[in-house]
Amino acid sequence: xxxxxxxxxxxxxxxxxxxxxxxxxxxxxxxxxxxxxxxxxxxxxxxxxxxxxxxxxxxxxxxxxxxxxxxxxxxxxxxxxxxxxxxxxxxxxxxxxxxxxxxxxxxxxxxxxxxxxxxxxxxxxxxxxxxxxxxxxxxxxxxxxxxxxxxxxxxxxxxxxxxxxxxxxxxxxxxxxxxxxxxxxxxxxxxxxxxxxxxxxxxxxxxxxxxxxxxxxxxxxxxxxxxxxxxxxxxxxxxxxxxxxxxxxxxxxxxxxxxxxxxxxxxxxxxxxxxxxxxxxxxxxxxxxxxxxxxxxxxxxxxxxxxxxxxxxxxxxxxxxxxxxxxxxxxxxxxxxxxxxxxxxxxxxxxxxxxxxxxxxxxxxxxxxxxxxxxxxxxxxxxxxxxxxxxxxxxxxxxxxxxxxxxxxxxxxxxxxx
Amino acid sequence: xxxxxxxxxxxxxxxxxxxxxxxxxxxxxxxxxxxxxxxxxxxxxxxxxxxxxxxxxxxxxxxxxxxxxxxxxxxxxxxxxxxxxxxxxxxxxxxxxxxxxxxxxxxxxxxxxxxxxxxxxxxxxxxxxxxxxxxxxxxxxxxxxxxxxxxxxxxxxxxxxxxxxxxxxxxxxxxxxxxxxxxxxxxxxxxxxxxxxxxxxxxxxxxxxxxxxxxxxxxxxxxxxxxxxxxxxxxxxxxxxxxxxxxxxxxxxxxxxxxxxxxxxxxxxxxxxxxxxxxxxxxxxxxxxxxxxxxxxxxxxxxxxxxxxxxxxxxxxxxxxxxxxxxxxxxxxxxxxxxxxxxxxxxxxxxxxxxxxxxxxxxxxxxxxxxxxxxxxxxxxxxxxxxxxxxxxxxxxxxxxxxxxxxxxxxxxxxxxx
Numbered sequence: 001x002x003x004x005x006x007x008x009x010x011x012x013x014x015x016x017x018x019x020x021x022x023x024x025x026x027x028x029x030x031x032x033x034x035x036x037x038x039x040x041x042x043x044x045x046x047x048x049x050x051x052x053x054x055x056x057x058x059x060x061x062x063x064x065x066x067x068x069x070x071x072x073x074x075x076x077x078x079x080x081x082x083x084x085x086x087x088x089x090x091x092x093x094x095x096x097x098x099x100x101x102x103x104x105x106x107x108x109x110x111x112x113x114x115x116x117x118x119x120x121x122x123x124x125x126x127x128x129x130x131x132x133x134x135x136x137x138x139x140x141x142x143x144x145x146x147x148x149x150x151x152x153x154x155x156x157x158x159x160x161x162x163x164x165x166x167x168x169x170x171x172x173x174x175x176x177x178x179x180x181x182x183x184x185x186x187x188x189x190x191x192x193x194x195x196x197x198x199x200x201x202x203x204x205x206x207x208x209x210x211x212x213x214x215x216x217x218x219x220x221x222x223x224x225x226x227x228x229x230x231x232x233x234x235x236x237x238x239x240x241x242x243x244x245x246x247x248x249x250x251x252x253x254x255x256x257x258x259x260x261x262x263x264x265x266x267x268x269x270x271x272x273x274x275x276x277x278x279x280x281x282x283x284x285x286x287x288x289x290x291x292x293x294x295x296x297x298x299x300x301x302x303x304x305x306x307x308x309x310x311x312x313x314x315x316x317x318x319x320x321x322x323x324x325x326x327x328x329x330x331x332x333x334x335x336x337x338x339x340x341x342x343x344x345x346x347x348x349x350x351x352x353x354x355x356x357x358x359x360x361x362x363x364x365x366x367x368x369x370x371x372x373x374x375x376x377x378x379x380x381x382x383x384x385x386x387x388x389x390x391x392x393x394x395x396x397x398x399x400x401x402x403x404x405x406x407x408x409x410x411x412x413x414x415x416x417x418x
Numbered sequence: 419x420x421x422x423x424x425x426x427x428x429x430x431x432x433x434x435x436x437x438x439x440x441x442x443x444x445x446x447x448x449x450x451x452x453x454x455x456x457x458x459x460x461x462x463x464x465x466x467x468x469x470x471x472x473x474x475x476x477x478x479x480x481x482x483x484x485x486x487x488x489x490x491x492x493x494x495x496x497x498x499x500x501x502x503x504x505x506x507x508x509x510x511x512x513x514x515x516x517x518x519x520x521x522x523x524x525x526x527x528x529x530x531x532x533x534x535x536x537x538x539x540x541x542x543x544x545x546x547x548x549x550x551x552x553x554x555x556x557x558x559x560x561x562x563x564x565x566x567x568x569x570x571x572x573x574x575x576x577x578x579x580x581x582x583x584x585x586x587x588x589x590x591x592x593x594x595x596x597x598x599x600x601x602x603x604x605x606x607x608x609x610x611x612x613x614x615x616x617x618x619x620x621x622x623x624x625x626x627x628x629x630x631x632x633x634x635x636x637x638x639x640x641x642x643x644x645x646x647x648x649x650x651x652x653x654x655x656x657x658x659x660x661x662x663x664x665x666x667x668x669x670x671x672x673x674x675x676x677x678x679x680x681x682x683x684x685x686x687x688x689x690x691x692x693x694x695x696x697x698x699x700x701x702x703x704x705x706x707x708x709x710x711x712x713x714x715x716x717x718x719x720x721x722x723x724x725x726x727x728x729x730x731x732x733x734x735x736x737x738x739x740x741x742x743x744x745x746x747x748x749x750x751x752x753x754x755x756x757x758x759x760x761x762x763x764x765x766x767x768x769x770x771x772x773x774x775x776x777x778x779x780x781x782x783x784x785x786x787x788x789x790x791x792x793x794x795x796x797x798x799x800x801x802x803x804x805x806x807x808x809x810x811x812x813x814x815x816x817x818x819x820x821x822x823x824x825x826x827x828x829x830x831x832x833x834x835x836x
Contacts, residue, residue, distance in 0.1 A: 215711060300663060
C-alpha cells in the first residue's frame with residue numbers, strides 16, 4: 001500500500017489491489033488461434049512465442065494438443081525452445097486431455113469446464129455440479145502428480161450460479177490448485193460485476209486468481225483492470241485481442257491501461273517498445289489491419305488536432321496525454337492544417353519555418369489557412385505556402401527565412417512532430 | 419427499480435442507475451471532426467446528421483461556429499433541417515462564443531472550461547477557480563436569457579481537484595444549468611473512479627449529468643456504463659468513436675454494452691439495424707476501416723470457430739452469444755474447416771449436405787479434415803470434398819445425397835450460417 005505523495009493525483013491503492021503486481025498469460029497461440037482468420041504455421045508459432053517471450057510475458061498459453069496432430073507437435077516444439085516464459089496449454093477437464101498435455105512437456109495445464117446453466121445443458125449434456133466437481137478434483141490431482149502447475153477455470157462464469165461457483169472454487173483451492181480462473185466467455189460482464197465477483201472469490205480461495213474477458217460489449221480491458229483492483233493476479237491477453245468472435249483483452253491496450261497506474265512496475269517487466277512490431281507481425285499473419293483507434297499503435301493515437309488541444313500540447317504534452325509516445329518508441333503529432341486550427345499552433349509552425357511575425361499577423365494568416373481548409377483538405381505544403389506568401393507580402397519581398405527552415409521538411413500530411 | 423424475475427441472471431438495478439433510462443449526445447459532427455482524417459463537406463454533415471436522427475439519438479453536437487466561416491454556415495444549415503434530435507454546439511466558456519452559437523439557431527450550447535492544474539496552467543494562463551466560476555455563471559446566464567439549453571462541463575475532470583469540481587458544479591446547478599458535464603479528456607479514468615465521481619456529484623447537483631470519455635486506455639465504453647450506473651443521464655458518443663487521438667465512446671459499442679442490460683429500452687428508442695450502414699458511411703468519409711474487432715460490426719463479431727464453442731452454438735446460440743446478430747440485421751457464422759473443428763460441427767455439416775453417417779464415421783471424417791487443415795487453410799469446398807469422397811467410399815460409389823444439398827451453396831470461406 002503506497003502512501004500519499006506530493007502529487008495530489010497519485011492513486012492510493014488498497015491492500016487487495018494487484019494493479020502494481022500482476023502477471024500476463026498470453027494466449028495469442030490459444031485464444032488467438034480461435035480467431036476466424038488464424039492459421040498459424042509452426043514457424044509463425046515459434047516467432048510469436050519468441051517475440052512475446054522477449055516482450056516479457058509471464059506465461060504463454062497454447063492450443064490443446066488434442067486438437068490435431070500438428071497442434072501436439074507444435075506444443076512439443078515450443079516447450080523445447082527454452083523460453084523464460086512458462087508454457088501452458090488449455091484443455092478440457094478430462095484425464096485424457098491432461099495426460100497428453102503433460103506428456104508434451106508443458107509447465108502447466110489450464111483446464112476449463114462450463115458451469116453456467118446454458119453450458120451444462122447444451123455443451124455438457126446436463127451434468128450436475130457434484131459430477132463436475134468430482135471430475136475437476138480427479139484431473140487436478142492427476143496434473144499435480146505429473147509435477148505440472150494446474151489452473152481450474154469455469155466457463156461462462158458470470159452466468160453461473162454464485163453458490164455453485166464458490167463451492168467448486170473452494171474445493172479445488174483446498175485440493176491445491178495453483179490458480180482458479182474466472183472467464184467471461186460470452187463478453188457480458190461489466191466492471192462492477194467483475195469487481196464484486198473477484199472480491200468475493202478472493203475471500204474464498206487462497207490460490208492465485210486468473211481472469212479472462214471477451215470483448216463483445218467493449219469492456220475487456222476495463223474488466224481486467226477492475227479484476228486486478230479486486231485481487232486477481234493473472235490476466236489473459238492476446239495480441240490485438242484476437243480470439244473467438246471479436247476476441248479478448250488486447251495485450252497492448254492492457255499495457256496502455258496499466259501505465260498510468262503502474263508505470264514503474266510495467267517498465268520494469270515489459271519491453272513496451274516491442275508492442276508495435278509484435279502487433280504488426282501478428283496482424284500480417286492473420287491478415288487484419290491494426291484498428292485505427294487501437295490504444296498506443298492506432299495511427300492517430302498521439303495526433304492532436306483541435307486548436308485548444310494543440311495549443312496546450314505545445315506548452316506541455318501532459319495536458320492532453322496520459323501516455324507518453326516515447327515510452328512506446330513512437331512520436332507525437334500536432335495537426336495544423338485543418339479548419340479547427342488555432343493561432344497558437346500556427347505561431348509554432350511559423351517559428352519552425354524560421355519566420356518572424358507579430359501575434360496580430362499570426363492571427364491574420366491563421367484566418368487565411370482556416371478559410372482555405374474550409375474549402376478542401378490542406379497538405380502541409382499548402383499551409384506552408386500560405387504562411388510564406390503572407391510573410392513575403394509583409395516584407396515586400398524581403399524574406400527573413402532563417403536557419404531552422406529544415407524543421408519544416410519533417411512534416412507530412414498536415415501534421416508536425418511536437 | 420425492477421423486481422427479481424424468474425431469470426436468476428436478471429439484473430437488479432438500484433435507484434441511482436440510469437442504465438435503463440439514458441440519452442445519447444452524438445458528437446460525430448464535433449468530437450468526430452477533431453479526428454485526424456475528418457474533413458466533412460456540408461453534404462456529408464447533412465447526411466450524417468440525418469442518419470443519426472433516423473437512428474434515434476437524442477442530441478447532435480456540432481463544431482463551434484467560431485472555428486471557421488464554413489463551420490458557422492453548416493451549423494445554421496443543420497439547425498434548419500427540422501430534425502427530431504436537438505441540435506447542440508460545443509464552445510469555449512465565453513460570452514462571445516455563446517452569442518454566435520445562439521445566433522446560429524441551436525437548441526442548446528455545451529460550454530467547456532479546463533479545471534485541472536495542467537489545463538489551468540498551460541491552456542488558460544493560470545486562471546483561478548474564482549475567476550473560472552464567475553465566468554461560467556455569466557455565460558450560463560447569457561445562454562439561458564437566449565432561451566437555449568445550457569450544459570457546463572469541466573475539461574480533464576479526473577485530474578481536477580475534487581473540491582474545486584464539486585464547488586463549481588454546485589454553483590452552476592444552483593444557477594439553473596440544464597446539465598453538468600464530466601469529461602475524461604485524456605482518457606485516464608477507470609470504471610471505479612468514474613462510478614465514485616459521478617456518484618458523489620449526483621449528491622451535489624439537481625440537474626442532469628453528461629459524461630464524455632476518451633479511449634486512450636481502452637475504457638471509454640466501460641466508463642460510460644459505470645457512469646450510468648452511478649446516476650449519469652447523458653452519454654457522449656461518436657460513430658466508430660472517432661475523435662481527438664483514438665477517440666471517445668463509440669455509438670455502436672455503447673449499444674452492444676447496453677443491450678444485455680437494457681434490451682427493451684434500447685429497442686424502443688434506437689434503430690439498431692442502421693448501425694452498420696451509419697458506420698460504413700462514416701468510415702468511408704474519413705477513410706478508415708471498421709476495426710476487425712469492432713463490437714457488433716467487426717467482420718467476425720458473430721463467427722464461432724473452436725469445436726467446443728461451435729457444438730454448443732449449434733445446440734443453442736445463447737450459450738456463447740450475449741448479443742443476437744439478428745437484432746442488428748446481421749448473421750451468425752460457424753467455422754468448420756479449421757484444425758480446431760469438432761465432430762459435432764462436421765455432423766451438422768454432413769446433415770446440411772444431405773448425407774447420412776454414423777457418429778463413428780463422422781469422427782473418422784472429422785479427423786481427416788483436421789489433418790488436412792493442419793497442412794493448409796481449407797476453403798469450404800475442400801472440407802465438403804473430403805466429406806463427399808469419404809461418404810462415397812463408405813457406400814461404394816452409391817451416394818445418398820438428398821434434397822438439402824443446396825444448403826451447402828450458402829457458405830463461403832469455411833463458414834456456414836448457423
